Amino acid sequence: MNIHKIWQGIVVVFIVFLLAGPGSVAAQDDQGAYSREQLTQMLAPIALYQDALLSQVLMAATYPLEVVAADRWIRKNPLLTGENLNRALIDQDWDASIKALCHIPTVLAMMSERLDETTNLGNAFLAQEDEVMDVVQELRSRAYRERNLRSDDKQKVTLKIDGTIIIEPADPQTVYVPYYNTRYVYGSWWYPAWPPWYWGPGEIVVGRDIYFWPNVYVGFNFGFGYWSHFDWPGRTIIIDVHQRPRFFRPDHHWPTDPGRWHHEPDHRRGVVYRDRSTAERFGQVRGPGQVYDRKVRGFPERDQSGRPTGRPPTETRRDNNMKRPDQNRESIKRNETPRSRERSTIFDGEGNGREENQSSARGRNSRGDMDRNRPQQRSPSGNEQREERGGGGNGGGGRGRSPR
Numbered sequence: 001m002n003i004h005k006i007w008q009g010i011v012v013v014f015i016v017f018l019l020a021g022p023g024s025v026a027a028q029d030d031q032g033a034y035s036r037e038q039l040t041q042m043l044a045p046i047a048l049y050q051d052a053l054l055s056q057v058l059m060a061a062t063y064p065l066e067v068v069a070a071d072r073w074i075r076k077n078p079l080l081t082g083e084n085l086n087r088a089l090i091d092q093d094w095d096a097s098i099k100a101l102c103h104i105p106t107v108l109a110m111m112s113e114r115l116d117e118t119t120n121l122g123n124a125f126l127a128q129e130d131e132v133m134d135v136v137q138e139l140r141s142r143a144y145r146e147r148n149l150r151s152d153d154k155q156k157v158t159l160k161i162d163g164t165i166i167i168e169p170a171d172p173q174t175v176y177v178p179y180y181n182t183r184y185v186y187g188s189w190w191y192p193a194w195p196p197w198y199w200g201p202g203e204i205v206v207g208r209d210i211y212f213w214p215n216v217y218v219g220f221n222f223g224f225g226y227w228s229h230f231d232w233p234g235r236t237i238i239i240d241v242h243q244r245p246r247f248f249r250p251d252h253h254w255p256t257d258p259g260r261w262h263h264e265p266d267h268r269r270g271v272v273y274r275d276r277s278t279a280e281r282f283g284q285v286r287g288p289g290q291v292y293d294r295k296v297r298g299f300p301e302r303d304q305s306g307r308p309t310g311r312p313p314t315e316t317r318r319d320n321n322m323k324r325p326d327q328n329r330e331s332i333k334r335n336e337t338p339r340s341r342e343r344s345t346i347f348d349g350e351g352n353g354r355e356e357n358q359s360s361a362r363g364r365n366s367r368g369d370m371d372r373n374r375p376q377q378r379s380p381s382g383n384e385q386r387e388e389r390g391g392g393g394n395g396g397g398g399r400g401r402s403p404r
Contacts, residue, residue, distance in 0.1 A: 044196035061122030071112035
């Protein structure tokens with residue numbers, strides 16, 4: 001094992017340790033909503049994912065510690081695929097969206113390795129779901145106008161009469177994961193102070209084309225008719241109760257009525273929410289007289305009347321929780337060098353439940369490696385699909401709970 005992989009493993013363990021914290025947690029001071037610039041920056045690398053895959057990524061991002069746990073588990077069990085993987089997943093106590101991404105390990109690995117970006121993405125989706133979906137459509141529209149988003153042998157792109165753009169797999173049984181240069185696929189980047197993130201293999205690719213990972217995932221229905229899809233007019237994710245996944249645990253709740261997805265705080269594993277409003281929605285606000293359990297982090301006991309453990313509040317700026325991309329990449333230097341600005345990271349003042357402390361300790365022995373095959377350039381685009389009738393996306397029924 002080379003030094004790079006050793007350090008990569010150490011960094012992952014350290015990040016999980018930072019997220020792991022007291023059993024009784026308090027939300028950070030309200031930091032305000034993410035700006036349009038921030039949302040555009042974080043959504044640029046995934047906005048062109050096929051709808052079903054994108055919905056899984058957004059839901060899974062709200063459970064960052066389960067992302068890390070699942071990625072480590074997949075790395076330790078690389079031979080599990082298809083139905084064998086489904087059977088093994090039944091015993092794992094993870095959210096259904098996390099289990100679904102175990103079938104797409106390249107995406108799961110990127111989310112785990114870029115845990116601060118993933119956590120920001122999940123926080124944004126929980127607090128600003130409408131705006132997140134609006135920004136996704138804005139990015140798709142820009143790529144479409146630049147003629148960089150078109151139907152081909154891997155995906156079907158449909159432009160609705162209301163302007164909504166839907167991306168589906170050309171074959172419902174086959175999933176191709178796209179990657180692209182976020183600085184060019186949407187045209188000239190319009191927020192120079194907020195350069196877009198890049199999620200892909202190796203260095204940033206050059207040009208405006210959309211490429212696809214060499215890995216092709218066959219036999220797992222991730223199509224638009226799968227158990228989650230977007231209701232674009234309603235700006236939400238809909239759970240299809242008739243498409244219960246085979247990896248679902250029989251002792252867990254599956255919604256009986258179709259309806260919008262609901263976040264499950266239990267799968268958050270104690271990771272604090274970014275703002276007080278979201279924390280209050282999901283019951284993660286410290287009440288009067290509650291203090292942190294110092295024993296969780298190995299601190300000596302002290303009186304309940306003492307001040308709660310934790311870092312002092314960070315400065316509450318709208319953008320203080322965003323982390324700028326690494327400006328030292330040689331590949332970025334070849335294109336441009338955006339001006340830098342210091343910001344605190346998503347981990348400032350955050351804590352987590354005691355359960356994941358045990359997970360982080362076990363994870364120190366887990367090592368893995370992503371498949372770094374050379375990318376395959378896609379074939380020239382085919383003709384896009386334009387729909388002359390109908391609205392955008394499927395509508396939702398009554399309210400339902402998300403799968404657990």
